Amino acid sequence: MPIYEYECKKCGAVFELIRSFGASDVDVKCAQCGSPRILRLISAPSRVSKSCGPTSRGT
Numbered sequence: 001m002p003i004y005e006y007e008c009k010k011c012g013a014v015f016e017l018i019r020s021f022g023a024s025d026v027d028v029k030c031a032q033c034g035s036p037r038i039l040r041l042i043s044a045p046s047r048v049s050k051s052c053g054p055t056s057r058g059t
């Protein structure tokens, strides 16, 4: 199951929860203050860092 990242709009705490697909916003509460006002952050599961070549080419 994917891990979602949430930010509390009340206290600003950022926490992660493992939720099933389709239930990412169901019954999510802040891990610190218990506020239901939660903003789900978009987190990339796997960062693919493309390394570009040298930007300056002397041709």
Ligand SMILES: [Zn+2]
Residues within 6 Å of the ligand: 008, 009, 010, 011, 012, 013, 030, 031, 032, 033, 034, 035
């Ligand atoms: Zn909170």
